[in-house]
Amino acid sequence: xxxxxxxxxxxxxxxxxxxxxxxxxxxxxxxxxxxxxxxxxxxxxxxxxxxxxxxxxxxxxxxxxxxxxxxxxxxxxxxxxxxxxxxxxxxxxxxxxxxxxxxxxxxxxxxxx
Amino acid sequence: xxxxxxxxxxxxxxxxxxxxxxxxxxxxxxxxxxxxxxxxxxxxxxxxxxxxxxxxxxxxxxxxxxxxxxxxxxxxxxxxxxxxxxxxxxxxxxxxxxxxxxxxxxxxxxxxx
Numbered sequence: 001x002x003x004x005x006x007x008x009x010x011x012x013x014x015x016x017x018x019x020x021x022x023x024x025x026x027x028x029x030x031x032x033x034x035x036x037x038x039x040x041x042x043x044x045x046x047x048x049x050x051x052x053x054x055x056x057x058x059x060x061x062x063x064x065x066x067x068x069x070x071x072x073x074x075x076x077x078x079x080x081x082x083x084x085x086x087x088x089x090x091x092x093x094x095x096x097x098x099x100x101x102x103x104x105x106x107x108x109x110x111x112x113x
Numbered sequence: 114x115x116x117x118x119x120x121x122x123x124x125x126x127x128x129x130x131x132x133x134x135x136x137x138x139x140x141x142x143x144x145x146x147x148x149x150x151x152x153x154x155x156x157x158x159x160x161x162x163x164x165x166x167x168x169x170x171x172x173x174x175x176x177x178x179x180x181x182x183x184x185x186x187x188x189x190x191x192x193x194x195x196x197x198x199x200x201x202x203x204x205x206x207x208x209x210x211x212x213x214x215x216x217x218x219x220x221x222x223x224x225x226x
Contacts, residue, residue: 004156033213042203042216043157056212090156097211099145099164104156 004105006091012111013081021076021108023091031055032074033102034066035090043090049074050096078110086112115140117204119217126194127225134189134220136204145207146187147214148178150200157203163187174198194224 005024013019025032031050035043045058049068063079072093078085088109092102116139126132138144145164149157161172168180178189189202201221205214 040218042205042218043214045208045213045215048212056210058213092157099207099211101147101159101162102214103159104149106156109154 004091004093004103006089006105006108008108009106010109010111012113014113015081015083017081017112018077018079019081019110021078021089021091021110023074023076023093023105025072025074025091025093026103029093029095029103030072031094031096031098032068032072033092033094034074034076035092035104036060037088037090037107038084039087046076055096081112083112086110115206115208115215117206117215117217119202119204119220121220122218123221123223125223125225128196129193132191132194132198132222132224134202134204134222136187136189136217137185138187138204138206139185140206141209144187146178146180147205147207148172148176148187148189149203149205149216151203151219152200160189160202194222196224196226198222199224 007022033048034046037043047057048055052068065077067075088107090107091105118137147162148160163170163180171177201219203219204217
C-alpha cells in the first residue's frame, strides 16, 4: 500500500510569486484535502477535492486554488504569495464521506521571503 | 461552531510515569474525534479515533483516549510514558459537513529520562 507523497519537500519563494505543490494520494483513496500549518499552530483546512471538483473550502482567499486529477492526485496553487503564506502545507487522502481518519503526507515547507 | 481546545501548551512527564494530554470539544451532534502525533518537520500520524461505541478507545503505540460526553472531553492517555513519545500532539474533531478536521493548537509532550 502506497502512502501519501508530497513534493517538493521544501521551497523558497518571494512575495508576489506563484507556487504549485503536488500530492499523490494513498492507493485506493478518492478524496484529497489540503491543510496549512503555520508555525506553532494546528493545521487549518484549506479545501477538499472529490471527483475532480472542490467539495468544501475553509476560510482561505481565492488565490488558493486546487486541482484533482483522474488518478486522484492533486495540486495546490497559491498566487500572489504573501509573507504569511509561509507554512507547512499538508495533503491528506481518504475515502469520500468516510468518517475515519485522514492519512497525511509529510508536507511541503514553503518559505516566502 | 465546532471547535477543539487543548488547554496545555506543554506537558512534562518522567519516563515510566502515566501521561495525560487534555482535549475538550464543542460540536453540535455526535462528535467524531481524533488524535494525531507530529514529530519535528514531519506530517501527522494517526493515533486513534472515537466514532461510536466504547468510551475508552485504544490506539497505536500503547495510547488510549477516554471519551466523556458530559464533560465534552477526549483526553489522550498512556499508562507508562517513553522518551520516544516526546512529540507534538493534536486533537481534532470532524466538522459538521464531514469534509474537514478541525484541529486544536497542539500540546507538546516532553518525556524525560
